[in-house]
Amino acid sequence: MKKLPEQVKRLAAVFVIFLSSVLLIRAYAVPAALKDTDIHRRTAVERETARRPVYAGYTACRDCHDDVFTSRKKGYHRNLSCETCHGPGQKHADDPEATKPIVPRERSFCPVCHTYDPSRPTGFPQVNPSTHNPLKPCITCHNPHNPEPPEAPHECSACHGEIAGMKGLSSHALLDCTVCHTTPEGHKLTPRAVMPSKPEDREFCGRCHRKGAEEKDAPKVDLATHGEKYLCWQCHYPHLPEGMK
Amino acid sequence: MNPEFLHKLAELVPQVEGFIYPNEIEIHWSILIVLYPYLTGLVAGAFILASLVKVFTVKEVQPVYRLSLLTALAFLLIAPLPLLLHLGNPLRSYEIFLTPNLSSAMAMFGFVYAWYLMVVLLLEIWFDYRKDLITWANESKFPMNFVYRILSLFSKDLTDEAIAFDKKAIRVITIIGIPSAFLLHGYVGFIFGSVKANPWWSSVLIPVVFLFSAIVSGIAMVLLLYMIITPLRGKPLDMPCLDRIASFLFYAVIVDFTLEGLDFIHRLYESEESIKILSKLVMNKLFVSLVIIQVLLGMLVPLFSMAAAKAFRFNEELRKLSYFVAAILIQLGIFATRWNIVVGGQLFSKSFLGLTAYKMEVMGLEGLLVGIAVLIMPFCVLAVLLKLMSPWKTAEEHAAGG
Numbered sequence: 138m139k140k141l142p143e144q145v146k147r148l149a150a151v152f153v154i155f156l157s158s159v160l161l162i163r164a165y166a167v168p169a170a171l172k173d174t175d176i177h178r179r180t181a182v183e184r185e186t187a188r189r190p191v192y193a194g195y196t197a198c199r200d201c202h203d204d205v206f207t208s209r210k211k212g213y214h215r216n217l218s219c220e221t222c223h224g225p226g227q228k229h230a231d232d233p234e235a236t237k238p239i240v241p242r243e244r245s246f247c248p249v250c251h252t253y254d255p256s257r258p259t260g261f262p263q264v265n266p267s268t269h270n271p272l273k274p275c276i277t278c279h280n281p282h283n284p285e286p287p288e289a290p291h292e293c294s295a296c297h298g299e300i301a302g303m304k305g306l307s308s309h310a311l312l313d314c315t316v317c318h319t320t321p322e323g324h325k326l327t328p329r330a331v332m333p334s335k336p337e338d339r340e341f342c343g344r345c346h347r348k349g350a351e352e353k354d355a356p357k358v359d360l361a362t363h364g365e366k367y368l369c370w371q372c373h374y375p376h377l378p379e380g381m382k
Numbered sequence: 383m384n385p386e387f388l389h390k391l392a393e394l395v396p397q398v399e400g401f402i403y404p405n406e407i408e409i410h411w412s413i414l415i416v417l418y419p420y421l422t423g424l425v426a427g428a429f430i431l432a433s434l435v436k437v438f439t440v441k442e443v444q445p446v447y448r449l450s451l452l453t454a455l456a457f458l459l460i461a462p463l464p465l466l467l468h469l470g471n472p473l474r475s476y477e478i479f480l481t482p483n484l485s486s487a488m489a490m491f492g493f494v495y496a497w498y499l500m501v502v503l504l505l506e507i508w509f510d511y512r513k514d515l516i517t518w519a520n521e522s523k524f525p526m527n528f529v530y531r532i533l534s535l536f537s538k539d540l541t542d543e544a545i546a547f548d549k550k551a552i553r554v555i556t557i558i559g560i561p562s563a564f565l566l567h568g569y570v571g572f573i574f575g576s577v578k579a580n581p582w583w584s585s586v587l588i589p590v591v592f593l594f595s596a597i598v599s600g601i602a603m604v605l606l607l608y609m610i611i612t613p614l615r616g617k618p619l620d621m622p623c624l625d626r627i628a629s630f631l632f633y634a635v636i637v638d639f640t641l642e643g644l645d646f647i648h649r650l651y652e653s654e655e656s657i658k659i660l661s662k663l664v665m666n667k668l669f670v671s672l673v674i675i676q677v678l679l680g681m682l683v684p685l686f687s688m689a690a691a692k693a694f695r696f697n698e699e700l701r702k703l704s705y706f707v708a709a710i711l712i713q714l715g716i717f718a719t720r721w722n723i724v725v726g727g728q729l730f731s732k733s734f735l736g737l738t739a740y741k742m743e744v745m746g747l748e749g750l751l752v753g754i755a756v757l758i759m760p761f762c763v764l765a766v767l768l769k770l771m772s773p774w775k776t777a778e779e780h781a782a783g784g
Contacts, residue, residue: 142539142543142544142547143537143544144509144512144535144536144537144539144544144547144548145541145547147535147536147537148505148508148535150535151535152500154501159479159480162480163480163481167477167480167481171477172481172482172483174484174485255401255733256401257734
């Protein structure tokens with residue numbers, strides 16, 4: 138066999154020293170926990186499970202407060218845990234007299250979930266806190282354990298603020314929502330279960346916009362030829378007809 | 383709520399347009415993370431230029447062979463620094479090499495970096511310099527002779543067989559080195575391209591685009607360094623070498639431009655739900671850095687400048703000027719590319735409904751001054767390397783010898 142060149146031996150020596158020192162350091166100086174490649178390091182899981190729980194869970198609350206539990210179960214807040222509003226309750230469950238849970242009575246608490254925000258789902262009760270009965274604590278009118286509004290909202294804008302704002306700027310500003318939508322009373326209390334009606338055909342818009350209609354200010358079109366087979370709202374957004382789709 | 387936090391939030395809120403999620407208001411990957419792919423790209427590009435000499439035997443580029451290797455090394459040594467500064471805890475940086483994790487793309491950095499530095503770049507430089515290191519060790523006085531002796535690993539063999547072995551080794555290493563350089567920068571692109579949740583990054587083309595922009599920036603950087611250092615040494619510029627590098631640069635820019643164009647058209651044609659917010663991002667927040675600096679100044683102007691030098695047969699002085707301007711603009715353009723990818727990817731909300739802004743600090747660990755310092759550092763390392771291991775001697779001997 139041909140002899141290895143001198144420089145290769147030297148390089149090999151350097152690599153051997155380097156690699157063996159890496160392996161030695163890894164074997165003896167790196168703590169075992171750092172070599173763990175599971176998604177959650179074992180020591181981290183152990184550390185977390187060793188902590189004392191601070192939340193008691195709703196069943197612990199139910200044991201003493203079954204009246205509140207029953208009324209909450211029927212209301213809109215049925216999917217919230219007691220500790221969502223009242224904070225971690227393990228200490229209170231262990232010794233009810235010594236520690237009391239938080240009771241958020243101040244007005245700033247409810248808007249955390251109920252301030253108007255366009256990204257919240259339609260139908261979710263949202264208000265503008267600076268105009269909605271300013272300075273009154275929410276709990277004077279709403280029972281947080283069963284927060285049904287004391288009376289149904291009078292205006293559609295209470296929930297559909299964005300649409301109302303847009304319509305207010307459009308040429309349909311003076312039309313009431315009920316001109317186009319028939320809204321059953323039940324919609325105000327269970328908005329998703331009882332839906333308002335929506336116009337279904339071209340003739341509906343034609344009541345004001347067809348040639349010869351009585352409404353003077355509305356732009357007129359010939360329904361037979363304008364837009365062919367398309368429905369009006371495929372091109373015109375009824376809450377802001379000026380903005381073409 | 384913590385009043386200090388509220389105060390900070392109040393400062394940030396006016397820079398938000400539309401709706402964004404709360405954790406998107408502040409940009410976390412700052413200027414330092416922009417610098418990381420920029421510096422790594424220069425490494426890969428400079429190495430590819432060096433490999434032209436050894437693998438593809440492009441003789442004209444020989445004068446910049448060693449300069450390219452040392453440039454690659456200088457930038458590679460500094461490349462992890464912005465990451466370390468960004469992460470904090472620099473004393474724990476070695477842990478990425480000691481505790482590898484095969485399931486984490488980011489932890490693969492340990493393998494990629496160690497392979498490229500130890501097995502490719504250092505080995506190639508060592509084999510190339512071994513003969514010179516032994517000669518310098520014999521010629522210099524204490525303490526430099528000792529330094530050279532250590533650098534040569536106390537090797538003494540100057541026989542023809544040993545030198546022939548060096549040459550063969552360099553060729554083999556360069557052949558391994560080209561895919562390794564592709565791996566190094568392709569890997570950096572992969573880190574961004576594999577973020578599924580971010581439509582600005584998530585694209586299989588990103589690693590390839592990164593790679594070609596790396597080649598462009600590396601070649602331009604070596605061209606720039608050669609054009610600055612040679613007159614400082616009082617030597618004439620080797621025009622055939624410059625012309626050849628410039629023509630490689632020209633073709634690399636064309637490929638890079640085509641790939642980026644393809645990526646752009648692909649996104650437009652796919653028109654996924656993110657397309658509206660992305661076009662808003664490009665037309666508002668990134669208009670200057672993407673359309674003006676990256677595409678117009680960083681690609682089209684250099685392309686025209688180099689094409690004009692070819693087409694109209696400029697004289698030497700005008701060619702030098704056109705190459706120099708092109709190389710500077712390309713550096714600017716590639717830096718803007720990194721900026722647009724790293725910062726741009728964080729400027730829009732993942733809800734696709736809003737945009738935020740990035741305001742760079744001046745002082746502070748993630749600030750402008752630290753960024754500039756990190757950018758200057760590879761040049762300082764390069765200056766030391768050039769002083770210690772002069773790349774010129776053999777290059778000029780080579781030129782003199784024919």
